[in-house]
Amino acid sequence: MPRLNTYSAPRSADVVVIGAGINGLAITREAAARGLHVVMIDRDDIAARTSAISTRLIHGGLKYLPRMEIPLVFESIRERNILLTTAPHLVLPYPMLIPFARWNKTPGWLMSCGLIVHDVLAIGKKLPLNRIVFSGRLKRDWPSVAKAGVKWGGLFQDAHVPVTERFATEIAIDADRHGATILTHTPVVSLLREGGRVAGVVYRDRVTGEERELRAPLVVNAAGPWVDSVLDLAGPHARKIGPTKGSHLVVDTFPGAPDTCIFFDSPQDGRPMFVLPWWDGRFMIGTTDLPYDGSIEDIAIDDDEVAYLLHSVNTIIPEAGLAPADVLWSYSGVRPLPYVADLKDPSSVSRDSEIIVHDGDASGLMTIIGGKYTTHRALGEQTLRKIEKALGMPREASPTREARFPGAPAETVARFRAEFIARSALPERSAARLADVYGALARPIEMLAASDPALAEVIDEESGAIAAEVLHAVREEGAVTLEDILLRRTVIALGSDVGLAAAPRAAAVLVAYAGWTPEQADAELARYRDSVRRFMPRALRAGTAPSGML
Template sequence: MSHQRPGRDGVDVVVIGAGINGLAVARDAASRGLRVVVVERADVGSGTSSTSSRLIHGGLKYLERYDFKLVHESIRERHILFRTAPHLVRDYPMLIPFYAGNSRPGPKIRLGLLAFDIMAGPWGRGLSRGVSPREIARRWPTLSRDGLRGGAIFHDAQVPWAERLCVELLLDSERLGARVLTHTTVTGLIVEGARVLGVRIRDNQTGEQGEIRAGVTVNAAGPWIDRVLDGQVASPRLNGGTKGSHVVVDPFPGAPDTCIFFEAAADQRPIFVFPWAGRYLLGSTDLTYDGDLDEVVASDAEIDYLLSETNRIFPSAGLTRDDVLYSVAGVRPLPYTEGVKDNAEISRGHSVHDHAPAYRGLLTVIGGKLTTHRALGEDVTDAVLRVLGRGRRRCVTRRRPLPGAEVADWKAFARDFVRWSPLTRAQSTRLLDIYGVRARRVLDLAASHPDLAEVVDEETGALAAEVVLAAREEKAVTLGDILLRRTLIGLGPDMGLSAARACAEVAVRHLGWDEERAQAEIAAYEAEVRRRYRPRVLAAQTGKRGEGRFS
């Protein structure tokens, strides 16, 4: 391809979107010496990346489609994450029960597990093994025995806080020299003739407008990629994402202490019951979705489906809609596949679409998922270098630890931190799980001012210092950024609504907010969680789900 020089702003690549994909591109490109700017209209990881099943999985499901390339890539990337982000990624064994009448008979699943273990080799997290109905009855006595034919234990991985994975990619990208502009909207592409030369932008808070010219523009907006192109660039439909919804419930009668991965009776879809953060995540659905991408919520039908399937597999559960603390829904950024009858057939891999020769300098990222985000970033950077006419540069992200893992021996650090921390064991463990070695920064801040050592959320034991850290060092702008994607207070049973006032008061005392802004932020946060999550705590105040007023 023809050589392109950086834009007038000295930028090699501008990335649209700061979800897991866009951040992975920024990190990899910056690590290879490219000058990078990322533009995100909301907050990092605030779209699809925060609505996943929170698994870092080796791709067992993809064996069914004979997608061996994706399975191998997933296994490799899972292994890399255990090495580069051990504070965020953990082993996650799961039981796969076999029932009479399942579309996938037990012998077929066992064969698939054997093939998976062979492919995983030294990167495996433990060999799969079969379990008898008797062992299941002893180990999981509340699991339905109706038609039970046995099962298998499979070893995979989980990232409980996918939001923090995005935050750490942000931190590392900026350490490497990238600039990440959040709460900044791309209002259009700069198109001159047969070239795309960057983007026009608007600051959401000040209204200030400008442009960023770059040698390459990467459209990494997830399910919104077609919207970025619409009216700007002639292109076939690229995104064919499906909707996935989850519900969050408290521990219920008969709840398992391990993940159960089973086949739904209603549609033969594999679904999960996940132990997660002291509660349970039930999911997910996989529905064709052509609605408003900014108004994606779990429907009553989806909630009923997940509750019904959980009640079937755990007869003592007795879950109803009143047990749902909140729901989470998002659209997977899958490639558009015309005429598909089963959404499971749509590829979960990623690709890079070069719009040249009609629009040189424009790349669109299609697909992508949490597990393989790093590989996607590497592939996109390779494509960027080709468009820029530059030679290959060695990728370093395969071995570069994320900021929370920058320590020679993570396990030793974690043991020592709990030992010398002035906090309770539960508080110290939580800080390690969220911040890794950067938990020391929270304690440093807490020691710097008496009121920063105060607890702002009784449910989690979170400290006021975390609010300050989120804004000063992690690019949080709004109260929602702080609660939902930095401190994670907002993912508790009442979605942090009871802690919102205390956190806003910390921002008034230490971050320069005035009382008017504090009130506006609390109202905006309540509106965000009501619109996206349908929290029970708000429904309970009015007797009607999805409505209510927090004060």
Template sequence: MSQQPAGSDDVVDLAVIGAGINGLAIARDAATRGLHVVVVDRADVGSGTSSTSSRLIHGGLKYLERYDFNLVRESIRERHLLFRNAPHLVRDYPMLIPSYAGDSRPGPLIRLGLAAFDVLSAGRRKGRSRSVPLRTVARRWPTLSRRGLRGASLFRDAQVPWAERLCVELLLDARRLGARVLTHTTVTGLVVENDRVVGIRAEDNTSGARTEIRAAITVNAAGPWIDRILDGQVASRRLNGGTKGSHIIVDAFPGAPDTCIFFEAAADHRPIFVLPWEGRYMLGSTDLTYEDDLDEVVTSDEEIDYLLAETNRIFPSAGLTPGDVLYSVAGVRPLPYTAGVSDNAKISRGHTVHSHAPAHPGLFTVIGGKLTTHRALAEDVTDAVLRVLGRTRRRCLTRSRAFPGADTADWPTFSADFMRSSPLTPAQSRRLLDVYGVRARRVLELAETDDTLAEVVDEETGALAAEVVLAVREEGAVTLGDILLRRTLIGLGPDMGLKAAAACADIAVRHLGWDEGRARAEVAGYEAELRRFRPRVLDTPVRTGSSDRRTS
């Protein structure tokens, strides 16, 4: 458990189930407005859907074809705010959109959509979209397939390479504001009295200690697991209809572009990305109806073949095979249940704050939501909670509140000063800034307290032992997986941190009070956690859900 649980005689204003990006954002927003908040999650912060996205901060271009202008405007606004409030984590990300004969979205339609997008995002863009002449495509992207190429456009969006760190910084800020976040703690039930939900029951996954957290309002923000939380507890229709999305990670391949390519798959006309990502490439994603176990979501062989075939088609020199896949990432989007849908792309990507009153007052469930709009979702939830509590509505502060890693008056100046003064190599210094922002100085401070904390624990990234200690002491990490996959990000390298795992566990023995038995168990547990990624280094066999199906 990352913090001590609330006692049974405590009554908080708000209990939030789920420490994904939405649950954490709700805690942060509510805490800025004076509410006493507790968040509970059975795993780590951001360890579910939040860490399985395409790592894009979408302006919402794709939603224009569904005429969802409100979602587009909201996405553009939230992207703009993230550029300002988290400049160390969110960066400008140009995309080339080629148009081929046979595409369901012809070039003129794409250009019309881009023009409309530019109008909607006036004043909130890094640059306008523009058409790219074929001769320029041939010179600038010479390995892109020319077969049937009709034109191309350049579009500017945003990327968050480390979505995990967005979640960690929301955790840090929520805790700084007084919220309690209990990770590795399973919600075992809702507390219901006379049909009113008055809190939750929870159990520490490690110690087995049980607690009851009584709350004026409970918010179910468990993403695709929302129906599981409600099942057998309160009467409710099915709310979640999430679809499975998978990505595969590969090294740079022959002809790999240095710009994101956003194109239409020949097999099913689904938009596909070839995403440059921290020296490697992310290919994705799929969009499959998924009815199997939410705890066993794994990329299938069919999905891998599909993504490789489409990438090889668009880049004929790539020659990618399944053996080139370093690992894969699969998750279920928390979309609203929509009966009889024939095309998953038509399911809304917006969010709804669903009240269970009058049948079960005191309970809200968050349906939908996406990485880009987590802050807006949280504002909506807190507004709804304040109305039910009868509190005077307090102004939302998160629109202008910097993330902890951007807590400086001038980020560019801080970044330049850090690069000049850091005793580390330029690559190490740049990585610390990209991962921790201004808190990179805290890493160096820890490293200066003990020579062993200045040691490099991972040759691939140049990460320092001090980061392992920081992850546990200050960033809420509990397990080795928390440290490697969602704090230091060592685990997102080519071998998923397996070479560094034992060294990091040893640091925990020397500095964090782990004994040798726990260290061995943590390394074994980490390897088990990695199997859902099917990492090449483990040669993991696939477990394919029989109910995966493509509907578009």
């Protein structure tokens, strides 16, 4: 299995990518697979900020039809098909009911036409056809929605990636396998200039604290909401990003909870919203879409957003009766959308991406605006075309259109899962978890657990996660901090208490096996506790977290 290293001291590259979110990952993977020496650099971890706050859909573009963004619809359908094939252990079919409620902005007959048109545009798709859901089936399969007075609706066949954290990690592993250099927790402090153009970056070494020069003929600014901060390093410029705030709630199952996603218009303002069956029996509710001009460093949901989201769900599912006390935790962030002056309706801003090739004093710099999980690979390919042109390289077919993710099993996912559980010496719950979270990359974790009985011990009762996962995250997947480990490698933090109960046990594993000192473990535990406060977990609000993590 390829080992992901996130620390080195490169001096030169063909391309430097600033930002390890989904855009930066896609560009790095694409260019590295093309044979270029790419260095991706981020002041935080892989997909740690904006890419960590998505609705986790691999969306076929239905919501772009009303705006007649047909190229984006086609692109979304194509990329969804590719991901269902290349990452079948991570990207799963995800049907969603669209209730044709009386308060909808778009009438039901027009939505029905949209579902039919989408099927026509998606001929050859890997999912079933969309369907109109009439009253009888609605009452049978979605009785809680029918009780809201909804008479009919549509069933849209879509896809989702419930664990985007592993999705991003596997892209990084694949990029590393193709020779990319990845530097995390490494801030860029300035841009290098030579001959009147951008010629690389200066970054701060995360171990020594020294400033190092990294030369490259091309620098790609894929910093998401921080795009303008990177451009500030190049000099005065027009504002590029107009972020909008999005927030989600996480709750346990509730009265009337649906078996499928519900994609509906909020009765308050008509904004598209979702009730999403998600992970380990929990649900996500989201999202808000608000103009935002505050600090983008530490963003948390506010009481008005909580009230808005809960009211919307309680209207479409009257028996839900959800209240703020039912919220396990929440997450918030900003979308890196194009700046629009005096923006009144954030939903009117296109979700398509843009690649800017700078000239003049900023020659040698490219900037990425927008982007999303569904079309990340296409954005990487489009950026590579511009990189090829800038470097005078011949154009070649994209190497990622058919390349499977590192964790994609050779057999079907169902067969792999069944065989892995059957032959594993681990308890069935832990073996099933490894197969579900890591796919084929579960095998080395299982081998590590077999090497030492202590590493096979469960450290998180809720998920069944074992100690070997924590050690594997540090040794093989480039994790540096406790947050990297719990939130973005093992995904233990997606549990009801955001990993607060498991954190001390994970730290103890690292003291015993990874060379952490007790002082380092204590410091990491304190940082982790402070970091997850942005999720406003009920365990902290109610004081039920372990005493050392309050």
